[in-house]
Amino acid sequence: MRRVAITGLGVVAPGGVGVKEYWNLLTAGRTATRRISFYDPSPFRSQVAAECDFDPAAAGLTPQEIRRLDRAAQFAVVSTREALTDSGLDIAALDPGRVGTSLGSAVGCTTSLEREYVVVSDGGRKWNVDHEYAVPELYRHFVPSSMAAEVGRAAGAEGPAAVVSTGCTSGLDSLGHAVDLIREGTADVMIAGATEAPISPITSACFDAIHATTPRNDTPESACRPFDRTRSGLVLGEGAAILVLEELESARRRGAHIYAEIAGFASRCNAYHMTGLKPDGREMAEAIDVALGEAALAPDSVDYINAHGSGTKMNDRHETGAFKRSLGAHAYETPISSIKSMIGHSLGAIGSLEIAACALAMEHGVLPPTANLHEPDPELDLDYIPLTAREKKTDVVLSVGSGFGGFQSAMVLARPERRTA
Structure with missing residues (x-):
């Protein structure tokens, strides 16, 4: 391939x-x-x-x-x-x-x-x-x-x-x-x-x-x-x-500068509700699993997750459930953030803006924060990188998206040498 x-x-x-x-x-x-x-x-x-x-x-x-x-x-x-x-x-x-x-x-x-x-x-x-x-x-x-x-x-x-x-x-x-x-x-x-x-x-x-x-x-x-x-x-x-x-x-x-390899991608539809989401995140988790499988990378290889993070309670619960379902115990060790806290939700454009941010995070060894996260929801118990960017070298990054109609997509970026190894 x-x-x-x-x-x-x-x-x-x-x-x-x-x-x-x-x-x-x-x-x-x-x-x-x-x-x-x-x-x-x-x-x-x-x-x-x-x-x-x-x-x-x-x-x-x-x-x-x-x-x-x-x-x-x-x-x-x-x-x-x-x-x-x-x-x-x-x-x-x-x-x-x-x-x-x-x-x-x-x-x-x-x-x-x-x-x-x-x-x-x-x-x-x-x-x-x-x-x-x-x-x-x-x-x-x-x-x-x-x-x-x-x-x-x-x-x-x-x-x-x-x-x-x-x-x-x-x-x-x-x-x-x-x-x-x-x-x-x-x-x-x-x-x-x-x-x-x-x-x-x-x-x-x-x-x-x-x-x-x-x-x-x-x-x-x-x-x-x-x-x-x-x-x-x-x-x-x-x-x-x-x-x-x-x-x-x-x-x-040609000696091109390579930001990252797009190593895996998958999309699913929940066939459930036009705007509603189930808290277990099963369909998003399935997209994550397939994207990681396509990339031939294990769940514990993920160094950072760019969340959909739209700012709604339903979405936050849904994707938190998906991360736990797909990554297991590693979900608790993986930094997560939402850049929508800073640039809003640009509907169809946001997924590409987020992938650009993921490529830059890998390039510079810096993870963007979740702005305005002053009072973490006690129902959400993962590491959502509040307020301040975090320095961290990343070899594998996961980005997810969730859309009206029940669409759930996941994309995995990786350093090419990491996949070769």
Whole structure:
């Protein structure tokens, strides 16, 4: 089986554009959550989010690209360019048909679609909307595949192109799809990751309706509190992370810098409830078991777990149960943290942002903390790295995701030499 290496990273995230700024935020334990500024949030139960301070022109997009691309697509293109530069890969020297694209997104071009609906419906007053008021790019916004096409265009990739939309596990699942294409020989290089720009009135209304987001509006900077006794729901976020994935031996031959190998991946569905989770975490545990088995690594080899850690009681209990079920006694010795405490939950993008964080944690020997964890929930008895980053060399890292619809995904990163040994 061909093996797959991560050789490039690109990030647009709350608190900073670019990998360096992203990593500085995470290791400092700073939060990027604040009162929503994109629209008046006062009608909504939850009025906080983790917004990106993103200037598309300053990020290098042309006026034509700014006009054409939805905010989520802008994030993806900017991240793609950074990832390709970081990888040192000369795309022009490759067969473009052997370079593919795999992009995750849960809600596609939400920002542009809502904006245009308001225009064509005259603020929602007209049931029969007037299409003549719509921008020419509206069709692109309706079709999520347009974002994968834009990433492929930015990379010069003419191989397989896909959008993976599996809710909040999209960012992990898109990477898993890319890994499969390289392993089976369909592609040699994949530009893969996820993007999301969901902070809009319609999204706020949807999450308000099910009380999934926090009502802690008085202190936005500490609103997201995974594993804390006082947690009250998730905080919406936005952003993108794009990774350059290559066949491992080819990357070694060209002397590429290798962050980590994607050694194992698995996904399951609980077939139980659209939003509900069982506390035993059986389906997530099964995904973890299969991912570790694919990587040929034992449960006690895991050095760090990047948790889903959304800030809801149901999720915290579910994944804590899953870690114990899969890792056994080793779960009590394994440091765990949730970066959603700092950058919010960017729905389909978060899985790729978390994998980028895991690769950086392995690179620098530092584990990001769980911010705002001041009062650990006594029901949760694992090591959740509160408040301050921790120095620790890691050879094997596990990242998990959980999504509405019952999706449970797990991905294992490892140092290539560890797997060889």
